[in-house]
Amino acid sequence: MNDDLAALSARIDRTNELLQRMLAEVAKTPSTHAIFVDAGYLYAAAGRLVAGTEDRRAFDLDAEGLIDALIDKARTIFADSRLLRVYWYDGARRRIHTAEQQTIAELPDVKVRLGNLNANNQQKGVDSLIRSDLESLARHRAISDAALLGGDEDLVSAVEAAQGYGARVHLWGIEAPEGRNQAEPLLWEVDSQRTLDLDFFKPYVSRRTAAAYEANAGRPTREDVRFVGAQIAAKWLAARGRDTLGELLHGHPYLPGSVDQDLLVEAEGLLQYSLRGQADLRRALRDGFWEHLRAQF
Numbered sequence: 001m002n003d004d005l006a007a008l009s010a011r012i013d014r015t016n017e018l019l020q021r022m023l024a025e026v027a028k029t030p031s032t033h034a035i036f037v038d039a040g041y042l043y044a045a046a047g048r049l050v051a052g053t054e055d056r057r058a059f060d061l062d063a064e065g066l067i068d069a070l071i072d073k074a075r076t077i078f079a080d081s082r083l084l085r086v087y088w089y090d091g092a093r094r095r096i097h098t099a100e101q102q103t104i105a106e107l108p109d110v111k112v113r114l115g116n117l118n119a120n121n122q123q124k125g126v127d128s129l130i131r132s133d134l135e136s137l138a139r140h141r142a143i144s145d146a147a148l149l150g151g152d153e154d155l156v157s158a159v160e161a162a163q164g165y166g167a168r169v170h171l172w173g174i175e176a177p178e179g180r181n182q183a184e185p186l187l188w189e190v191d192s193q194r195t196l197d198l199d200f201f202k203p204y205v206s207r208r209t210a211a212a213y214e215a216n217a218g219r220p221t222r223e224d225v226r227f228v229g230a231q232i233a234a235k236w237l238a239a240r241g242r243d244t245l246g247e248l249l250h251g252h253p254y255l256p257g258s259v260d261q262d263l264l265v266e267a268e269g270l271l272q273y274s275l276r277g278q279a280d281l282r283r284a285l286r287d288g289f290w291e292h293l294r295a296q297f
Helices: 001-028 039-051 063-076 099-105 126-138 153-164 184-189 198-204 210-218 224-239 241-251 257-271 279-296
Strands: 031-038 059-061 081-092 112-116 145-149 170-175 192-196 204-207
Touching: 031 039, 031 063, 031 126, 039 059, 039 081, 039 170, 039 198, 039 204, 063 081, 063 099, 063 145, 063 257, 081 099, 081 126, 112 126, 126 145, 126 153, 145 153, 153 170, 153 184, 170 184, 184 257, 198 204, 224 257, 224 279, 241 279, 257 279
Parallel strands: 031 081, 031 145, 081 112, 145 170, 170 192
Antiparallel strands: 059 204
């Protein structure tokens, strides 16, 4: 009996020793935080606050400077924590990076995640990307704290998912000239709230001149034209069938003159903009047309 008690006591001591080592190791592991930015919310709220408009074409955003400022803000709040990275969520036609998004993606410690952008310039799939990342990082104990810059009620499920794995979610908002720009259910769900004011954003948002805005508003972007090219390709394929697709692809990257002319005329009608003499946009139009057809072959 005494031998059994001694053996049991030894096992208990061994278990306690292992637990103490584990707790000591956990105590040495630094806390980690990440910043999650809903760019749609950021552009709309910061543009309205500083430039008086939510139209992205009407103002410039110094994304690199702003991201550095967000990192510095997080560093002061999570003083004993290290940054994992900044996640930047935005929409793009067919999830193809714009030039601005590509520049942001090349910044250190920044991960750009793209949802889709429909014909009405509405973001689709961004909230689900945020939820997926928040939940995955929390589940794998990659972060202890998440700073979420956003305001959509659809983000509530993302917050709940991360909290379910023990992460704390801190909601950052942008000062609203009138009322609120964040959903109340989201405010209720998070662990803390913080509002970034006009002075915080002023150095990074500047309104474009009227001439620059009008020029930018009148001329479609390459992404807009590529999207129209893909739309026309879908209509072309539906009207002519897959049997004619092989013949057209055989001549890639050149389009028969009649097809190229029809593509140009239809695109100008959809865009309400002349592409004559716009070599870069004509190339973007053909690229969008070819990309859609090649994806169906």
